[in-house]
Amino acid sequence: MEYNIIIAPDLEGLASEVASFLPQGWRLKGSILEHGEGYAQQLVRNTKDKFRVQQQQQQNRKPTKQRRTRWIE
Template sequence: MEYNIIVAPNLEVLATEVAGFIPMGWKLKGGIVEHLNGFAQQLIRHPGDLKRLQRRQEPSKQNKQRRTRWIE
């Protein structure tokens, strides 16, 4: 299991940075924590989630290859 903590000076920047990690298989864990330097959010990812994410992306690549073939 992997953990990641995002720290940002305000909530808008925190939301932007966290949104970049969501497509990579990360999920939110807990709530937003306020501290002296701003705000923080913890993310979590299981190794199996990454494998499932890769499997979902592979069929879309195959579909694109089928569309580019010439019809004889």
């Protein structure tokens, strides 16, 4: 189990930082905490979630289609 704490000076900054971690398999744990320097949110991720996200990303990658080009003289 992995834990991560995101700290930001305002709620908008916190939301954008947390949003960048969600596609990587992280989940929210608890509520938003307010402290002297701003706001904080704790995230949790199981190791199996990490590997599942990596497998899904590999499956979603489609081979790029090679385009033919012809030179005009």
